Amino acid sequence: AAKASGRHRIVLFDESMDTRVRDAILIDEALRTAIGANEFRLVFQPIVDAHSGEWVKAEALIRWNSGRLGVVQPDRFIPVAEENGMIVEIGNWVLIEACRTVRSWIDASGRELKVAVNVSALQLLDRRFLDNVDSALKASSLPPRLLELEITERVLIDDENAVSTVIAALKARGISFALDDFGTGYSALSYLHRFPLDTLKIDRGFIFSLEQSPSRQALVRSIVAMAGALSMKTVAEGVETEAQAGLLREAGCSYMQGYLYAKPLERSAILAALSAERPA
Ligand code: C2E
Ligand code: MG
Ligand code: MG
Ligand code: MG
Numbered sequence: 001a002a003k004a005s006g007r008h009r010i011v012l013f014d015e016s017m018d019t020r021v022r023d024a025i026l027i028d029e030a031l032r033t034a035i036g037a038n039e040f041r042l043v044f045q046p047i048v049d050a051h052s053g054e055w056v057k058a059e060a061l062i063r064w065n066s067g068r069l070g071v072v073q074p075d076r077f078i079p080v081a082e083e084n085g086m087i088v089e090i091g092n093w094v095l096i097e098a099c100r101t102v103r104s105w106i107d108a109s110g111r112e113l114k115v116a117v118n119v120s121a122l123q124l125l126d127r128r129f130l131d132n133v134d135s136a137l138k139a140s141s142l143p144p145r146l147l148e149l150e151i152t153e154r155v156l157i158d159d160e161n162a163v164s165t166v167i168a169a170l171k172a173r174g175i176s177f178a179l180d181d182f183g184t185g186y187s188a189l190s191y192l193h194r195f196p197l198d199t200l201k202i203d204r205g206f207i208f209s210l211e212q213s214p215s216r217q218a219l220v221r222s223i224v225a226m227a228g229a230l231s232m233k234t235v236a237e238g239v240e241t242e243a244q245a246g247l248l249r250e251a252g253c254s255y256m257q258g259y260l261y262a263k264p265l266e267r268s269a270i271l272a273a274l275s276a277e278r279p280a
Helices: 019-031 074-084 087-109 129-140 160-172 189-193 214-229 242-251 267-276
Strands: 040-049 055-066 070-072 114-118 147-152 176-182 199-202 233-236
Touching: 019 074, 040 087, 040 267, 055 074, 055 087, 055 267, 074 087, 087 114, 087 129, 087 267, 114 176, 129 160, 160 176, 199 214, 214 233, 214 242
Parallel strands: 055 114, 114 147, 147 176, 176 199, 199 233
Antiparallel strands: 040 055, 055 070
């Protein structure tokens, strides 16, 4: 009912209304003007080679400083944007901005870096998605092999045929795919071989206190072995300690991402680091 009354709706809060619902309504309102008011920006977190420590990719992560609500974390507003459909427009903004940014780093530093962009289920299944990806690549003249799309298990169980078609079309262009937050979702492994995914990102939940948990270590070793058997690379998310990194290297994990290596950085900080390194 609140939705139907549109722009001039009046929302009455009462004590019984769950704070999360109230929160979602405020976020929903503020999101509608966020792109126009230039309230979003991207930060980028390096993903490094597990052995050489070299930066191989950077994951684009959205940040929102709302004029009305202040800084709102993605874990709070992305679900609202997925609910009200705005994720399609926001996701497209992210795609354009991420491609443009990585292009500018390459031009300025002479070093290549791949960019990883998070894509929600609704966005991937939107009929404009392929065109939007093509436009973002064209506008930035970024080679498709430098773009990786991160999807979650949630996407794969959505509409299998539609999802397969979109993934196949993008793979044919040279774009790669990573499965994000692996191990948190539906624990159905059967879909893994049905989709041509390149990389498996082991969820932070497995990495957290890895050094204290032999059972998590066993799980991580099995995940890495399974990914290898399916010709997939692995990224460990949320690596915070040397001990974790050591265990992950021993398990054969290909890449690492986490505060131990770098926090999400402003684009200027990434460029400064790329420029400071000796050319390969
Ligand atoms: P994600 O894609 O799994 O991103 C990883 C999250 O873990 C990021 O949180 C990152 O800042 C955080 N992180 C990285 N290393 C560490 C670490 O060592 N320790 C800890 N404790 N955390 C670490 P962030 O930026 O708050 O993003 C949260 C989630 O929001 C993302 O999870 C992703 O699902 C979603 N998200 C962010 N940007 C976008 C976007 O542009 N589009 C879509 N659809 N979703 C996005
Ligand atoms: Mg991600
Ligand atoms: Mg993740
Ligand atoms: Mg996550």
